[in-house]
Amino acid sequence: MAIDFRKVTKTYPDGTVAVDEFSLHVPSHTCTVLLGSSGCGKSTLLRMVNRMVDPTSGAVLIDEADVATTEPVALRRRIGYVMQEAGLLPHRRVVDNIATVPRLKGASTAEAHRRAHTLMEIVGLDSALARRYPRQLSGGQQQRVGVARALAADPNILLMDEPFGAVDPLVRVELQRELQRIQTELRKTILFVTHDIDEALTLGDQIVVLKKSAEVAQSGTPQEIVEAPANDFVAQFLGLDSARRTLNAVPRATGGWLVSDGRGRPLGVVDSMPDTHTDAD
Ligand SMILES: Nc1ncnc2c1ncn2[C@@H]1O[C@H](COP(=O)(O)OP(=O)(O)O)[C@@H](O)[C@H]1O
Ligand SMILES: [Mg+2]
Incomplete structure (x- = not known):
């Protein structure tokens, strides 16, 4: 099932404009990652899909049907939702x-x-x-x-709000791999929120880089974003953590590895990695 955000705005009662006229098409059976710093409006966007938040203006559509016409409880039963604290x-x-x-x-x-x-x-x-x-x-x-x-509930749509943010880095990578494996099998429409660039590059078929009030700085495939950052904002975001990314190979859900250097510049995509030199071993 596809999700469409049509010029959605959310102004909270205190006047905070959390989301300002955001539009996005989230294609079926793919993983779209919303990437941005804390407070830029990611959770608000996600919660508008299952009506935990209703937009002030604009609409969210699932397969062309406005979610506002669906009763929230029914909607939540057919949309999977995972939060940072598992919420068990x-x-x-x-x-x-x-x-x-x-x-x-x-x-x-x-x-x-x-x-x-x-x-x-x-x-x-x-x-x-x-x-x-x-x-x-x-x-x-x-x-x-x-x-x-x-x-x-075997939902078609899975909303994931920084689901691996509270676990240590090694477990986090393990959970990311597990999600990739699950996604290869189940092909859900996943909308995944993170502020971690590596996580976005690993999991996203499409990445949407967000500024304050969910302004789209750039959207594209991981390769497009790494190869050609649209502006300084995106370039800076990619540059974060570059010190610890001397040479980075990111496994892709659809196969192959995206290899980039310490500045986030792509060196290319390879089908396989030599056994002895991969992070994945
Ligand atoms: N219930 C709320 N009332 C008022 N302001 C809120 C509420 N929820 C979020 N905000 C504000 O809206 C902005 C976006 O928040 P949020 O969507 O949670 O961002 P993110 O998930 O990217 O950290 C922030 O400035 C936040 O403080
Ligand atoms: Mg959030």
């Missing part, structure tokens, strides 16, 4: 957290549990963890449960 129900076991939406949709407990176990396998969680409570899991495991729960 603390007093419910892992299996029941994942089974929540299938149960609300009328599945029997047995059916919903079966589905939960299948999803645990999909997101790489050992089934022995099913009976634990969220606090008995690591941060990375909790995020996996969050992803499993978002997938439980």
